[in-house]
Amino acid sequence: MISFANAKINLGLHITRKREDGYHELETIFYPFPLYDILELSRKEEGDTTMEITGMDLELADDNLCFKAYRLLAAKYSLSPVHIHLHKQIPFGAGLGGGSSDAAFVLKMLNEEFALGLSVEQLEAEAATLGADCPFFVQNTPMYATGIGTDLRPIDLDLSDYYMVLVKPDVHVSTAEAYRQVRPQAAEHDLRELVSLPVQDWKFYIKNNFEEGLFEQYPQIREVKLALYEAGALYASMSGSGSAVYGIFDEEVDLSELSSMGEVSHPLKL
Numbered sequence: 001m002i003s004f005a006n007a008k009i010n011l012g013l014h015i016t017r018k019r020e021d022g023y024h025e026l027e028t029i030f031y032p033f034p035l036y037d038i039l040e041l042s043r044k045e046e047g048d049t050t051m052e053i054t055g056m057d058l059e060l061a062d063d064n065l066c067f068k069a070y071r072l073l074a075a076k077y078s079l080s081p082v083h084i085h086l087h088k089q090i091p092f093g094a095g096l097g098g099g100s101s102d103a104a105f106v107l108k109m110l111n112e113e114f115a116l117g118l119s120v121e122q123l124e125a126e127a128a129t130l131g132a133d134c135p136f137f138v139q140n141t142p143m144y145a146t147g148i149g150t151d152l153r154p155i156d157l158d159l160s161d162y163y164m165v166l167v168k169p170d171v172h173v174s175t176a177e178a179y180r181q182v183r184p185q186a187a188e189h190d191l192r193e194l195v196s197l198p199v200q201d202w203k204f205y206i207k208n209n210f211e212e213g214l215f216e217q218y219p220q221i222r223e224v225k226l227a228l229y230e231a232g233a234l235y236a237s238m239s240g241s242g243s244a245v246y247g248i249f250d251e252e253v254d255l256s257e258l259s260s261m262g263e264v265s266h267p268l269k270l
């Protein structure tokens with residue numbers, strides 16, 4: 001069985017409160033993004049569950065989220081061992097949720113392969129135990145997220161008329177580190193109202209609260225955002241806890257001249 005596990009971007013990210021357990025409450029909109037990891041899952045007759053990684057240079061470790069997803073369901077259901085081949089193409093440490101997507105897709109593949117009959121709600125609940133970004137990838141449609149990012153409500157938002165360019169500076173930001181430096185603040189407006197404004201107005205209102213602190217620490221991320229605006233972006237923002245920055249354009253632009261600032265994607269239609 002083969003699946004294509006896509007990335008996500010965050011349209012706005014308000015960190016509103018730090019909880020007693022250290023996690024943060026937030027408000028964001030998750031939007032599926034067309035960069036893909038390829039996952040192949042095959043049953044094994046015997047032995048242990050195994051994994052191999054090709055593509056990007058991600059070290060194979062026991063705590064890979066694909067293994068964690070398998071172990072989570074294997075502890076509750078009778079699963080035979082499997083082999084998982086992950087072809088890694090989504091940059092990690094980028095705020096694109098690649099690891100979370102892999103985990104959610106492995107849950108969905110196991111559900112299908114072993115006919116477990118888990119509902120969307122059950123899959124989302126299992127996914128939430130693997131990471132705050134994971135449940136979004138179960139339904140994988142635009143979602144307004146609150147709580148720690150796991151309370152999801154579908155949102156009617158269609159950006160398919162636009163082109164998106166992604167730039168990933170050569171900076172790896174750990175999510176935990178990004179949360180340690182952020183200052184929670186009450187949100188002034190509901191993000192659902194803000195995204196209903198014309199995209200060219202978003203830059204005045206839609207913020208990612210991680211940017212302030214991380215731009216201080218890594219000025220090259222701010223440079224990328226400014227360069228995207230100079231190149232004509234209607235809106236540009238860091239995704240999640242960074243370091244990837246996306247720009248939304250109303251035409252197909254060639255931004256290869258930005259390649260000295262990081263890895264630049266082709267213009268992608270959402």
Ligand SMILES: C[C@](O)(CO)[C@H](O)COP(=O)(O)OP(=O)(O)OC[C@H]1O[C@@H](n2ccc(N)nc2=O)[C@H](O)[C@@H]1O
Nearest residue numbers: 022023024100131132133134148149175176179240241
């Ligand atoms: C930044 C975002 O990508 C925005 O969508 C997510 O909030 C991060 O989600 P994630 O990578 O799935 O995060 P997890 O794997 O659950 O947690 C990693 C670390 O981030 C911090 N964390 C994460 C989510 C959250 N709402 N509050 C937090 O404080 C915690 O220190 C945690 O130890």
Ligand SMILES: Nc1ncnc2c1ncn2[C@@H]1O[C@H](COP(=O)(O)OP(=O)(O)OP(=O)(O)O)[C@@H](O)[C@H]1O
Nearest residue numbers: 064065092093094095096097098099100102175240
């Ligand atoms: N399948 C996987 N793919 C990528 N990273 C993984 C995976 N499994 C475990 N990891 C670990 O998780 C870390 C973060 O990966 P991930 O791609 O989820 O982060 P990210 O791009 O910062 O996304 P976000 O913070 O938005 O969830 C990696 O540095 C790696 O150590």
